[in-house]
Amino acid sequence: MEELESIGLAKWGKLLLDDDDLQALLQGRRTDMLRLENLRFEGLHIAQLDTKLSLHQNEEGKIELLLHPIYRDIEAPNYLTKDEAEKLERGEVANVEKFITDEEGKSKQVLIEFDKETNEYVITDTEQIIAPDAVNGIKLTAEQKKKYRKGQEVEMPDGTAFQYTAVKKEGMRSNKLHLIASLIMDGGISFMLYKLLHGLFAKKRDEKQATQLSPQYREAFKEFQKWQKERQAQTEQAPETELQSDEEQSLSR
Numbered sequence: 001m002e003e004l005e006s007i008g009l010a011k012w013g014k015l016l017l018d019d020d021d022l023q024a025l026l027q028g029r030r031t032d033m034l035r036l037e038n039l040r041f042e043g044l045h046i047a048q049l050d051t052k053l054s055l056h057q058n059e060e061g062k063i064e065l066l067l068h069p070i071y072r073d074i075e076a077p078n079y080l081t082k083d084e085a086e087k088l089e090r091g092e093v094a095n096v097e098k099f100i101t102d103e104e105g106k107s108k109q110v111l112i113e114f115d116k117e118t119n120e121y122v123i124t125d126t127e128q129i130i131a132p133d134a135v136n137g138i139k140l141t142a143e144q145k146k147k148y149r150k151g152q153e154v155e156m157p158d159g160t161a162f163q164y165t166a167v168k169k170e171g172m173r174s175n176k177l178h179l180i181a182s183l184i185m186d187g188g189i190s191f192m193l194y195k196l197l198h199g200l201f202a203k204k205r206d207e208k209q210a211t212q213l214s215p216q217y218r219e220a221f222k223e224f225q226k227w228q229k230e231r232q233a234q235t236e237q238a239p240e241t242e243l244q245s246d247e248e249q250s251l252s253r
Contacts, residue, residue: 003065007036009053021053024169028128030054030068032169033117052118071119077112080121088114088121094163094201095151097126111151115167124166126150132181132192136160137220153200158214161200173198177210180220191224 004010009017021031030052039046052068076085079100087093096112109126131145135156144154148164155161162174172181174197181192199205213221 007039007065007067009034009036020169024171025053025055027171028055029166029169029171030115030122052115068115068118068120070117074119075121077121077123080112084112088112091116091202094165097150111149111164111166113151113165113167122166129164130183131164133184133189134182134220135162136180136214136216137182137223138216156216158216160214160217162197163200165201168198170194170197173200175200175203175205175210176212178213178217180217180224182220182223189227191220191227193221193224 001010001013004015004017009015015022017025017031021034024031031054033050033052036049036051037047039049049067050070054066054068056064056066058064074089076089079098080088080096084096088096091114094113097109098112099107099109101107111124111126111129113122113124114120115122126149129149131140131148134140135154136158138156138158140148140154148154148162151164153161153163160174160176160179162172162176162179165171165173172194174194177196179194179197181194183190183192199210
């Protein structure tokens with residue numbers, strides 16, 4: 001909160017972020033581009049700065065606020081070939097999947113994307129990508145979950161197609177404007193209502209079809225509303241912090 005206050009996005013303990021940007025932060029994603037004004041860093045005054053924000057857990061386990069401004073020079077990861085980097089920067093491919101060795105000498109699989117808004121490569125550990133258990137009430141197969149974690153397009157029987165992305169604040173692209181994802185956690189089920197999603201990578205979207213809601217979506221929305229009311233009832237029974245209150249409002253929207 002102190003870091004957010006220092007850049008003008010919180011005041012007197014209250015967040016001044018849009019609900020969608022707050023939700024992106026809470027789920028480990030980046031916000032949309034934000035304009036910050038009158039910043040002071042180590043004696044320097046910055047009149048205004050366009051940047052995205054994200055949260056990061058440091059080596060001590062503490063949460064830090066990261067700024068992702070617009071970079072003048074593009075610096076590609078050294079494990080990308082020149083051809084892979086050029087295709088990402090030109091927007092010819094959505095992502096590149098790589099096995100790399102981390103600082104501890106362990107091998108891990110990462111998904112590499114390029115954010116054209118910030119001129120920055122975005123690298124995601126595929127083990128940290130959580131695939132939904134169902135979309136619009138339709139369960140994903142093990143193969144579909146695997147494709148999702150690889151950033152590949154997943155298509156459901158109701159015609160809804162989607163793919164993971166760390167570049168957009170929603171964390172997902174789709175041929176539909178809206179969809180409902182559900183995830184089984186700790187023996188219960190949680191829902192996420194995605195709205196106004198960006199289209200699939202490098203594919204022109206039929207905007208008329210994008211607004212059409214399938215029968216499966218409508219049934220899933222009823223379950224979402226039921227789950228939402230149960231959460232709101234639980235929230236009213238327990239004291240909450242300012243941040244928790246903002247998170248509940250974001251989920252309810």
